[in-house]
Amino acid sequence: MIAIMINTKDRATELSLLLQSLRTQTEQNFDVFILDDQSQIPLQNFHFIHCIINRLREENHRVFVKSTDFCEGVSKARQKIVDWVRQTDKYEYLCRLDDDCVLEPDYLSRLLNVIDKGYDLASGVTVPMISPTFKREPNFSNNIINRVILDKDGNFIMNGDDCGSNYTDSVILPAHHFRSCALYKTEIHENVDYSNRLSAHGFREEEVFSFKLILEGYKIGVDTGAINYHQMTPSGGERGTQTEQNNKFNEQMLKEFTKENSEELRKLFPDKPMPSKLELSKENNLIL
Numbered sequence: 001m002i003a004i005m006i007n008t009k010d011r012a013t014e015l016s017l018l019l020q021s022l023r024t025q026t027e028q029n030f031d032v033f034i035l036d037d038q039s040q041i042p043l044q045n046f047h048f049i050h051c052i053i054n055r056l057r058e059e060n061h062r063v064f065v066k067s068t069d070f071c072e073g074v075s076k077a078r079q080k081i082v083d084w085v086r087q088t089d090k091y092e093y094l095c096r097l098d099d100d101c102v103l104e105p106d107y108l109s110r111l112l113n114v115i116d117k118g119y120d121l122a123s124g125v126t127v128p129m130i131s132p133t134f135k136r137e138p139n140f141s142n143n144i145i146n147r148v149i150l151d152k153d154g155n156f157i158m159n160g161d162d163c164g165s166n167y168t169d170s171v172i173l174p175a176h177h178f179r180s181c182a183l184y185k186t187e188i189h190e191n192v193d194y195s196n197r198l199s200a201h202g203f204r205e206e207e208v209f210s211f212k213l214i215l216e217g218y219k220i221g222v223d224t225g226a227i228n229y230h231q232m233t234p235s236g237g238e239r240g241t242q243t244e245q246n247n248k249f250n251e252q253m254l255k256e257f258t259k260e261n262s263e264e265l266r267k268l269f270p271d272k273p274m275p276s277k278l279e280l281s282k283e284n285n286l287i288l
Helices: 012-023 047-058 074-088 107-116 186-190 205-215 243-260 262-268
Strands: 002-008 030-036 063-067 093-098 101-103 121-128 148-150 156-159 172-174 182-185 220-230
Touching: 002 012, 002 074, 012 030, 012 047, 012 101, 030 074, 047 063, 074 093, 074 186, 074 205, 093 101, 093 107, 093 186, 107 121, 107 182, 107 220, 182 186, 205 220, 205 243, 243 262
Parallel strands: 002 030, 002 093, 030 063, 121 220
Antiparallel strands: 093 182, 101 220, 121 182, 148 156, 172 220
């Protein structure tokens, strides 16, 4: 049984599209948890959301909806929904989904296939439906997915492409950074929590979480045939304000985290000189 976890804020229309795409999944063994982080207009005010939720319930899915007591921000709200799910029931898998994504019908089944092949966390590929909000490195657009690059001293340098629309083959790749729409074993959160070091904006949170998983010995895999479409819709609250300031803060926190843990990471990956961007090998997703 999968617990689908959706944090949302001021995206009722987008959320309804995600819920509808869950109804069409080939894998239907799931319940849905929705945590509203103080939307300006509460979800219960949208009749169409009620209609889709009722349909999910008629199709034998339990659907739980509640709001935070005050605006938590993305990072804390993501951990809060995990804690809520763990207190509610025992699930074999957790799957956190962004509220502005639409899933291909085989998305969940493909992620389960990644887990079956020996990985602890499974991610798909996120294709932006509109122009990306931040620039992606073109050198990575064809060969490398979800790369995080450090230099030999453990300093964070850059991300590779984490969403590119060219990844359409059904190939499971090892990856050490994942997009947020991931499925993973519940036991992970017995050892690893989402970071509370970052700003409420949540930018770079997946990198820090991924590094934590690596340090605990977990394996992350990506199925490039598992596609979800990211609408990248601006939302209210903290995510829609002070974006540049929050991004700079979180970039610095990520650099500090990787620097602090560089020796532990080095034990897991062979040490090698830093190549130029164009010489990067797609066999090694993390370079130290």
